[in-house]
Amino acid sequence: MAPAPRLPEHEKLGRLVARSLGLDATALQLGLNPALLADLPEVIALRREHLNGSWDDDTYLRWRYRLGRASGGFGDLWCLRAKGRLLAIIGVEELRVEHDGQALAGAQVMDLLVRPEAQESGLGIWLNQAMLARYDFTLAVGANQNSAGIVRRMFEPLPSRLTFTHPLDLAPFVRRRWPAVAGLPLAMRVANGGLALRRLALRRHRPRGLTLEATTQLDPALAVPQSRDPASVHLRRDSAYLQQRLLGNPRRPLVTRVARRDGKVVGLIAWAMEVDDKGRPELHVIDWHHDSDATLLGLLHEAVREAAARRCSCVRLNLQDSSTQRVAARAGFLPSRGDEGRLCGVQSRDPALAKRLAKARWGLTDASDDSDAL
Amino acid sequence: MSEPAKTQVSVSDALAMLADCFNLPVEEVHADLERDAIDDWDSMGALMLMAELDERFGIELTAEVSREMTRIGDVLAFLKVHGVLSENA
Numbered sequence: 486m487a488p489a490p491r492l493p494e495h496e497k498l499g500r501l502v503a504r505s506l507g508l509d510a511t512a513l514q515l516g517l518n519p520a521l522l523a524d525l526p527e528v529i530a531l532r533r534e535h536l537n538g539s540w541d542d543d544t545y546l547r548w549r550y551r552l553g554r555a556s557g558g559f560g561d562l563w564c565l566r567a568k569g570r571l572l573a574i575i576g577v578e579e580l581r582v583e584h585d586g587q588a589l590a591g592a593q594v595m596d597l598l599v600r601p602e603a604q605e606s607g608l609g610i611w612l613n614q615a616m617l618a619r620y621d622f623t624l625a626v627g628a629n630q631n632s633a634g635i636v637r638r639m640f641e642p643l644p645s646r647l648t649f650t651h652p653l654d655l656a657p658f659v660r661r662r663w664p665a666v667a668g669l670p671l672a673m674r675v676a677n678g679g680l681a682l683r684r685l686a687l688r689r690h691r692p693r694g695l696t697l698e699a700t701t702q703l704d705p706a707l708a709v710p711q712s713r714d715p716a717s718v719h720l721r722r723d724s725a726y727l728q729q730r731l732l733g734n735p736r737r738p739l740v741t742r743v744a745r746r747d748g749k750v751v752g753l754i755a756w757a758m759e760v761d762d763k764g765r766p767e768l769h770v771i772d773w774h775h776d777s778d779a780t781l782l783g784l785l786h787e788a789v790r791e792a793a794a795r796r797c798s799c800v801r802l803n804l805q806d807s808s809t810q811r812v813a814a815r816a817g818f819l820p821s822r823g824d825e826g827r828l829c830g831v832q833s834r835d836p837a838l839a840k841r842l843a844k845a846r847w848g849l850t851d852a853s854d855d856s857d858a859l
Numbered sequence: 860m861s862e863p864a865k866t867q868v869s870v871s872d873a874l875a876m877l878a879d880c881f882n883l884p885v886e887e888v889h890a891d892l893e894r895d896a897i898d899d900w901d902s903m904g905a906l907m908l909m910a911e912l913d914e915r916f917g918i919e920l921t922a923e924v925s926r927e928m929t930r931i932g933d934v935l936a937f938l939k940v941h942g943v944l945s946e947n948a
Contacts, residue, residue: 606922
């Protein structure tokens with residue numbers, strides 16, 4: 486990581502940024518406001534200039550952000566306007582966190598976009614600092630072209646999120662490395678038979694006493710299961726949030742399974758069915774919550790069972806902490822070769838807190854990475 | 860009233876300043892070094908340059924001029940135009 490730059494303090498930063506844009510500092514300050522529904526057409530037009538895709542962005546933004554409404558959305562989108570024109574946007578989603586006996590109010594920053602004519606003004610950095618001023622800490626998970634430099638140089642790095650894969654059909658993997666072997670149907674059949682036997686052997690070690698059921702509606706009173714590891718940062722997620730985040734995503738509806746032990750909910754897992762570049766289905770695990778390693782193991786076995794039943798080529802997930810990686814290895818997941826991991830980091834006005842949070846154990850899932858919604 | 864004399868720097872001092880802004884070893888920084896070859900000449904690097912020019916020389920670097928800079932030599936030329944790069948260095 487590059488050394489932390491000597492960033493001017495917020496007020497001076499605002500003055501410099503404003504001046505480079507031909508504004509005065511007060512106009513910059515007053516130009517930053519939470520987005521309302523009326524801002525959507527301009528926000529969508531700005532996003533269309535930067536993002537490629539065929540999704541319904543209006544529906545997505547209404548799902549993701551409050552936009553001044555009493556209900557609907559779970560994050561806040563901020564608009565920076567100058568001389569009547571939208572120059573930039575930044576999104577935040579509040580995080581309630583407990584670590585080391587301390588409750589912290591943080592936010593995840595996302596969806597930072599700066600209009601091309603405002604780039605190199607420092608506006609993205611000023612927006613990032615403006616959000617940081619409102620919370621104990623901010624978290625960045627993943628980054629786009631606009632924000633990668635900011636995350637890399639302004640945030641304390643968190644452990645990388647690494648991709649783990651459980652192969653179910655060796656053909657795509659063999660085709661990449663040994664194309665000649667992939668052309669031999671008998672060899673591939675034997676290899677896949679070996680994989681099936683491996684799955685069978687691994688399943689013999691799945692935890693007993695766990696029942697799994699599909700759900701499309703979480704009980705509003707559900708206490709979301711959580712491990713009690715004192716070294717971990719615990720993200721407080723409630724049932725209403727998960728209902729909206731996992732089951733209400735208009736761009737990528739997720740399949741959710743709830744795990745019970747003795748009738749009590751002890752875990753849940755959510756995944757998406759995707760296709761690889763050859764059009765083959767693969768299962769991508771997005772989020773999970775569990776009371777213990779045994780429950781997580783059961784949840785991962787369920788994902789593998791579902792993927793095999795749907796003839797997926799593999800199950801994929803991104804894992805951050807070593808204890809979860811060990812459980813995934815017991816369920817047959819393998820780390821990807823040459824994986825540098827996904828960028829994530831934490832920032833605080835209190836450098837000691839930032840360092841403490843960076844050293845803590847995080848278990849961020851793809852539910853914390855807005856790329857699953859893009 | 861005449862304008863106060865601006866602080867001047869030698870080319871080598873200017874290169875050291877740019878090395879600091881862009882997080883590079885000073886011996887790697889020279890006038891022909893292209894922006895594309897400098898990882899940290901991104902939005903953050905541009906802001907650090909803007910802040911440094913303001914702090915040291917009171918020079919304003921606008922976003923538009925910053926975007927037009929494609930090599931280290933462009934920054935040196937900018938300093939020269941603003942009368943802060945010493946000719947005798």
